[in-house]
Amino acid sequence: MNTNPDLTYIKDILEDYIHKNGALIPILQKVQDHYTYIPETAVDLIADTLNIPPSEIYGVITFYAQFYTQPQGKHTVRLCRGTACHVKGSKSILETVERKLGIREGETTKDGLYTLRIVACLGACAVAPVMMINDDYYGELTAEKADKIFTRMSLLETDSVPEELNKKKIEN
Amino acid sequence: MKLQSINDLEALRQKICNTYDPQRKRIRICMTGCLAHGANKVRDALANELRNQNLSQEVELVETGCFGFCAKAPVVAIDPEDIFYQQVQPEDASEIISETIIKGNIVDRLVYLDKTTKERLPYTRDIPFYKKQVKHVLARCGRIDPKRIDHYLLHDGYKALASAITSLPAEEVIDMVKKSGLRGRGGGGFLTGLKWEFCRRATGSPKYIICNADEGDPGAFMDRGLLEGDPHSVLEGMLMGAYAIGAEYGYIYARAEYPLAIKHLKVALADMESLGLLGDHILGTDFSFHLQIKEGAGAFVCGEETALMASIEGKRGMPRPRPPFPANKGLWGKPTNINNVETFGNIPLIILHGSEEYARLGTEKSKGTKIFALAGRINNTGLVEIPMGTLLRDIIFDIGGGVPKGRKFKAVQLGGPSGGCIPEDRLDVPIDYDSLISLGAIMGSGGMVVMDNANCMIDVARFFLEFIQSESCGKCVPCRIGTKRMLEIVTRITEGEGKESDLVLLKELADGIKATALCGLGQTAPNPVLSTINYFLNEYQAHILEKKCPAHVCSSLIKFEIAQDLCRKCGICKKVCPAGAVNWEPKTVAVINRDICIQCRTCIENCPAQAII
Numbered sequence: 001m002n003t004n005p006d007l008t009y010i011k012d013i014l015e016d017y018i019h020k021n022g023a024l025i026p027i028l029q030k031v032q033d034h035y036t037y038i039p040e041t042a043v044d045l046i047a048d049t050l051n052i053p054p055s056e057i058y059g060v061i062t063f064y065a066q067f068y069t070q071p072q073g074k075h076t077v078r079l080c081r082g083t084a085c086h087v088k089g090s091k092s093i094l095e096t097v098e099r100k101l102g103i104r105e106g107e108t109t110k111d112g113l114y115t116l117r118i119v120a121c122l123g124a125c126a127v128a129p130v131m132m133i134n135d136d137y138y139g140e141l142t143a144e145k146a147d148k149i150f151t152r153m154s155l156l157e158t159d160s161v162p163e164e165l166n167k168k169k170i171e172n
Numbered sequence: 173m174k175l176q177s178i179n180d181l182e183a184l185r186q187k188i189c190n191t192y193d194p195q196r197k198r199i200r201i202c203m204t205g206c207l208a209h210g211a212n213k214v215r216d217a218l219a220n221e222l223r224n225q226n227l228s229q230e231v232e233l234v235e236t237g238c239f240g241f242c243a244k245a246p247v248v249a250i251d252p253e254d255i256f257y258q259q260v261q262p263e264d265a266s267e268i269i270s271e272t273i274i275k276g277n278i279v280d281r282l283v284y285l286d287k288t289t290k291e292r293l294p295y296t297r298d299i300p301f302y303k304k305q306v307k308h309v310l311a312r313c314g315r316i317d318p319k320r321i322d323h324y325l326l327h328d329g330y331k332a333l334a335s336a337i338t339s340l341p342a343e344e345v346i347d348m349v350k351k352s353g354l355r356g357r358g359g360g361g362f363l364t365g366l367k368w369e370f371c372r373r374a375t376g377s378p379k380y381i382i383c384n385a386d387e388g389d390p391g392a393f394m395d396r397g398l399l400e401g402d403p404h405s406v407l408e409g410m411l412m413g414a415y416a417i418g419a420e421y422g423y424i425y426a427r428a429e430y431p432l433a434i435k436h437l438k439v440a441l442a443d444m445e446s447l448g449l450l451g452d453h454i455l456g457t458d459f460s461f462h463l464q465i466k467e468g469a470g471a472f473v474c475g476e477e478t479a480l481m482a483s484i485e486g487k488r489g490m491p492r493p494r495p496p497f498p499a500n501k502g503l504w505g506k507p508t509n510i511n512n513v514e515t516f517g518n519i520p521l522i523i524l525h526g527s528e529e530y531a532r533l534g535t536e537k538s539k540g541t542k543i544f545a546l547a548g549r550i551n552n553t554g555l556v557e558i559p560m561g562t563l564l565r566d567i568i569f570d571i572g573g574g575v576p577k578g579r580k581f582k583a584v585q586l587g588g589p590s591g592g593c594i595p596e597d598r599l600d601v602p603i604d605y606d607s608l609i610s611l612g613a614i615m616g617s618g619g620m621v622v623m624d625n626a627n628c629m630i631d632v633a634r635f636f637l638e639f640i641q642s643e644s645c646g647k648c649v650p651c652r653i654g655t656k657r658m659l660e661i662v663t664r665i666t667e668g669e670g671k672e673s674d675l676v677l678l679k680e681l682a683d684g685i686k687a688t689a690l691c692g693l694g695q696t697a698p699n700p701v702l703s704t705i706n707y708f709l710n711e712y713q714a715h716i717l718e719k720k721c722p723a724h725v726c727s728s729l730i731k732f733e734i735a736q737d738l739c740r741k742c743g744i745c746k747k748v749c750p751a752g753a754v755n756w757e758p759k760t761v762a763v764i765n766r767d768i769c770i771q772c773r774t775c776i777e778n779c780p781a782q783a784i785i
Contacts, residue, residue: 021485021486022466022484023486024486025469025483025486026467028469029428029467029469059488060486060487060488063488063489063490063645064468064469064470064471064489065469065470065471066469066470067469081390082391083390083547083548083585083588083621083635083636084390084391084547084548084619084621086390086632087549087623087627087632088548088549089773089774089777091773092773092774095772096772099770119429120388120390120472120639120642120643121388121389121390121391121392121429122429123392123393123396123427123430124208125391125392125545125547125548125553125621126205126243126393126546126553126554127205127209127242127245127553128547128553130208137208138208139208139209142748143750143774144748144774147750
C-alpha cells in the first residue's frame with residue numbers, strides 16, 4: 001500500500017472549494033474518486049487548508065458508508081441487501097460471493113482485484129437479488145449464477161480470453 | 173438562446189410542436205431500469221438495423237425512462253400504435269424492424285401473454301398491469317427522452333411554471349397547493365401547501381428549498397424512476413416551490429447509489445440554464461433561482477430532513493431535535509423547505525389543471541395518485557401509479573399479478589424500516605395515509621415488498637432491525653442501544669433460543685423507543701417488529717415454543733434433511749447446491765451430506781416439493 005501518494009491533485013481541487021460553504025463532502029468525494037480511498041496525508045492537507053480539525057474530517061469519513069480509508073480493489077462488487085433482495089435470498093448470495101472471493105464484506109482480496117461491499121439498496125428491486133460489479137448490474141441472481149460470474153471474471157483476469165466472449169458467457 | 177419572456181417560451185414550444193409529427197414511426201426503449209437486463213445491447217442492435225435498412229432518418233429511436241413493467245425487461249414500444257414488446261433481445265432487432273416497422277405486422281413471440289385468457293395482448297393499453305393504473309405523475313416517464321428538454325416542452329413542460337411566475341402571486345400558488353390536498357410523498361404525509369406557507373411566512377434571508385432525493389428505504393425505487401425518466405417534472409415543481417416560498421437557492425440531495433438519476437439531473441440543469449429557466453430573472457421576471465446537486469455519501473439517516481441539511485453543510489448527517497423546524501431555522505440557520513421528489517412531481521399538475529381537478533382523484537384525506545415500487549415475490553415487479561383509495565389487493569393481484577411459483581401470498585411490507593407487514597386478510601383496504609397507519613404500516617415513500625409462504629416473518633423483522641442497527645446515527649440512546657437489544661432478542665428467537673417472555677420484552681422496548689427516540693427513523697424503527705407480532709404471532713410462537721421455523725428460513729431451526737415422503741426425486745437440489753453436498757441418483761431420494769453442507773438454503777429455495785426440513 002502506497003502511504004505517500006502524490007497530493008498535487010488535492011492541492012488543485014482545494015483551490016476551487018476553499019471559499020465554498022459545505023465543501024468538505026464534495027472534496028472528500030473527489031479525493032476518493034481519484035485515489036479510490038482517502039489517504040491519511042490527504043486528511044491533514046484538507047484540514048490545514050480548510051481550517052477544520054482532522055478529527056472532524058475523520059468523523060465525517062467514518063460516518064458515511066462510501067468513504068474508505070484503505071485502497072480499493074480493481075473491481076468493486078456492490079451486493080444489494082435491500083428488502084426485496086433479502087426476501088429473494090440475497091443472504092445466500094452474499095455467502096456464496098464471500099466464499100468465492102475468500103473475503104468478508106468490506107474487505108479486498110489479497111491480489112487487489114475485488115473489494116466486496118454491501119449496499120443497503122441499489123434501487124434495482126425489480127430484478128432482485130442484484131449486485132453491481134463496477135458499473136454493470138447483475139440481476140435475478142442465484143448462488144449458482146453468482147459463482148459462475150466470478151469464475152468467468154477471474155478467467156478474464158488471468159487468461160487471454162477475449163473480453164467480448166467472456167462478457168457473453170457471463171450474461172448467459 | 174435565453175428565453176426572455178413567456179412569449180419566448182411559447183414560441184419555442186410552437187417551433188418544437190411544428191417539427192413533431194405524431195404519426196412518425198418511433199421506437200421507444202427503456203434505457204434506465206432495463207439496463208440491468210441488457211437494454212443497451214438491444215438499443216445498439218435496433219440502431220444498427222435501422223442504419224442497415226436506411227431508416228435512421230425516417231424512424232426515431234427514443235431512449236426513455238422506465239415503462240414501469242420491469243418484470244418484462246428489456247421493454248420496447250412502437251409508436252404511433254403503442255405496441256408493447258417485452259423481454260426483447262438484440263437478436264430480435266431485425267425482425268422488429270422488418271416486420272413491425274416496415275410491414276406493420278406484430279411479432280407474436282414478443283407480445284404480452286395473458287395467462288388467464290391465453291390471449292396475446294400487443295398494445296400497452298390492453299395489458300392488465302397498465303389497465304388499473306392512472307399515470308399522472310409518471311405520464312411522460314417511458315414516453316419521452318429524459319435527457320431532452322424539447323421532449324419535455326412538447327408535453328406541456330414548464331407551462332405551469334411560466335404561468336405561475338408571470339401571473340400568479342406566490343400566495344395564490346401556495347393556496348392552490350393547499351386546496352389540492354397534496355400531502356408529502358416522502359412518507360410523513362404532511363400537507364405540502366401548509367409546509368410552504370410556514371416557510372413563506374418565516375423571516376430570514378436567503379431562503380432555501382431542498383429536494384430530498386435520498387431515497388434510502390430498501391425496496392423503494394419510485395424517486396429513482398421519476399428522476400431518471402422525467403427529471404424536468406420534478407425540477408419544474410421545485411422551481412414553483414422556490415417561487416412560492418421566496419427561495420433563491422436550492423439543492424437536490426441525491427443518493428450516490430443512483431448515478432443515472434444524477435446524470436439525467438445534470439443534463440436537465442445544463443439545459444435549463446442554457447434556456448434561462450435557471451439563474452437570474454427567469455423568463456424576464458423578478459424570480460431568480462440557483463440550483464445545485466449534492467451527492468449523498470451513503471447514509472440512510474440522511475433521508476431525515478435535519479440530518480440531510482447537516483450533510484449538505486458538510487457534516488456528519490445526524491438529526492437534531494425539532495423545533496426549531498427547518499421552515500424557521502434550516503440550512504445554515506436560514507428558513508428552508510424540504511420536499512420529496514414525487515411531491516415536487518405533483519406540483520405542475522396542480523398548477524396546470526387546478527386544485528379541484530387534482531383533488532378529484534383520491535380519498536377524503538389523501539388526494540391524487542401515488543407511485544409504488546412493486547418488488548419481492550410478486551409476478552409483475554415494477555413501478556406503478558394508482559389513485560389514492562385503490563385497494564391494496566388490486567395492486568398486488570390485479571396489477572402485480574400475484575405471487576409466482578404457485579406459492580401463497582403471506583404479507584406485503586410497506587414503508588421500509590419504518591413500516592409494517594400487512595397480511596392477506598387486511599388487503600381489502602383502500603390505500604391512503606391514514607388507513608395504512610391504522611394497519612400498523614405507513615405509506616412511506618412507496619416501497620411494496622411482497623412476501624410468500626417461503627418467507628419467515630421473524631427473519632424479516634430481524635432484517636429490518638439489522639438494517640436500523642447498521643444505519644443508526646448513534647446520537648440518541650433509544651435508537652442506538654434500544655434497537656440493538658431488540659435485535660439481540662429477535663436473533664435469539666430465530667436461533668431457537670427464544671423465551672415466551674421475549675415478546676413482552678420486545679413490546680416494552682418498542683414502546684420506549686417509539687416514545688423517546690430523537691428522530692422519525694428511530695421512533696418508527698420498532699414498527700416492523702410490532703406489526704409482525706401483531707399479525708404473525710403464531711410464527712413467533714412456533715419459533716419460541718416448538719423451536720420450528722414454519723417457512724424453513726431460520727438456519728438454526730432447519731435440520732437440512734430431506735423428507736422421504738415429500739421428495740419428488742427430481743434432483744434439482746443436487747443441481748443447485750453450490751457446495752456439492754447433495755447425493756442423488758435418478759429415481760432415488762436425495763441425501764444431503766451434512767459435513768459438506770454450508771446451510772446456504774439454495775436447495776430449500778429451489779425444491780418444488782418443500783421437502784427439505
